[in-house]
Amino acid sequence: MKKTPLYEKHVELKGKVIDFGGWALPVEYSGIIPEHEAVRNKAGLFDVSHMGEITVKGEDAEKYLQMIVTNDISVLNDNQIAYTPMCYTDGGVVDDLLVYKYSSTDYLLVVNASNTQKDFEWLLSQSFGNVEIKNVSDEYAQLALQGPEAQSILQKLSEVDLNLIEFYHFLGDVNVGEFKTIVSRTGYTGEDGFELYFKAEHGPQMWDLILETGKEYGLVPAGLGARDTLRFEAALPLYGQEIDKDITPLEAGLGFFVKLNKDDFIGKEALAKQKADGLKRKVIGFEMVDRGIPRSHYEVFAEGRKIGYVTTGSFSPTLKKNIGLALIEAEYAKEGTEIEISVRNKNLKAKVIKKPFYTKKYKKS
Template sequence: MKYTPFTEKHIALGAKMHEFAGYNMPIEYSGIIDEHLTVCNGVGVFDVSHMGEFWVKGPHALAFLQKVTSNNVAMLTPGKVQYSCFPNEEGGIVDDLLVYHYEPEKYLLVVNASNMAKDWNWCVSHNTEGAVLENASDGMAQLAVQGPKAISTLRKLTDIDLTAIPYYAFATGEMAGLGEVIISNTGYTGAGGFELYFYPDEATKMWNALFEAGAEFGIKPIGLGARDTLRLEMGFCLYGNDLDDTTSPIEAGLGWITKFVEGKNFTNRAMLEKQKTDGVARKLVGFEMVDRGIPRQSYELFASTGEKIGAVTSGTMSPIRKMGIGLGYVKSEYAGVGTEILIDMRGRKLKAVVVKPPFRK
């Protein structure tokens, strides 16, 4: 298995470790519910150094990104971040990603760890524009400092005015005595905070500084288990569950990152534009349990009439709401908010209702 610069820290702290995307990663420390609530109410630190990072540079960088990503990169100015996806030729999604406009003619793509090799090969094989591509994944470490006390923690470590960095924007500068740190007002928790990118050989110094600065706020390390429950309470999609090579961004409710602007002829634009105009046969919806039960991936979904209408893609017991919540694809006629559906849980059909995420307000 691969390791992040923090793997030995996780083990020393007693984390439950497990393979994820080829990496030995912490799943939980003090327990998923405790870690979840720590992020919602205070501040927690996630090791996300397993994520992939690609530089796209040169005079042809923008043309390349306009072709391979769904969102309109031309709207990005330096210092801004954009959520996007790589559409494939069949109408599905190669991966979802973040696009950072680092400086003129220089962009940073942050992709999912599980898709790192696939994404890199996709970019290289589709680079007919001649953009300069660099896979920097092994040369970057990343920590996500998330929660309402994140800004109070981080302002102890930098002179940069963090309040001046809007959501989905970033600054580059000194943090914890380290230079050239990317300080990004992004995250996957819905609890606020920043994602920090820095060199792996500076990992220990950054980790120690963060936990010293956050001690008065009860800072804790957080595992991938709580990362998943936090993102699901916000209704954020997870690649491999809610998105994959067969789900289109239109079906997944990602029409807002699929821009059919003049001159942007991205992969499979015609098919996706037709879907947006004509509609789709299935849609990704959020749902809350009415009956007691915890929905899990692949559980079948039914209409109240008994007709099979889809399947759960993500599900959990919400630590905040203390009820079962989930995402799943259903036939479009059953996607309306308030629609009652049934979930087959080991032979028992339990009631749920379609709602609009986020589940945590």
């Protein structure tokens, strides 16, 4: 398994390390539920150094990215970030990613760990004009500091007024302690927080520095388990579950990030047709009525037949309910519709409910 620069720290803290897409990462330290609750109420620190970083530079960088992704990159200001799917010609998703704009000739893409090499090859295969594309993932460590106390903790380590960093914006040259850091106000938990990118070799010192500073605020190290339950309550998609090469962004409910009114982009024709024809499938939220925990790939039934499958399911630590996301036939997607989830070969009652399950607490300007 590949190890992040923080691997030894996870072992030191007795983190339960698992194989996550070929990476040795902690699924939990003190437990998924206490870590989840710490992020909702105070703060949690995640090692996300396995994520991929790809730079796109050159005279035609903006034009090229406009063709590659579904969102509209041309409207970004410098130091602004866009979330966007990146699609194949048939509308299926190559990956979902963040585009950091330094200038119209200089971008940083942050991609999912398991897709980094695939994304890089795809980006190269579609390149045109004056662009230089580099996979710089090995150069960076990345930490996510998330929760209502995140700003108070980080502010103690930086002279930059963090109020200047608005939601989905970043600063590329911030001193955190003594370390030069890219600080962005993004995250994957539904809470306010920051993602920090810095030289890989500084990973262990940065980890210790933030944890020590955050002690008085109730900061805890958090693993992949809590990362998943937190993102899931906020109904944020996970590649390989809510979106993949066979699920389009429209089916996943990400239509806001697909700008069909912009000039051509890869997948536009297929997605425009899918929208015009009407969606046959949709990712919905549901709550269990009968007792039972839904899990990924469990089958969903209605009126005696299979209508789809669970993409993510879990006990929700915040709502204290068993809930899930599922990709089902669109005619059953209306709120309140009764469905059944096959849990260990037994069909249990559930009902379609509104997403997201948790109201996001982002800091808006």
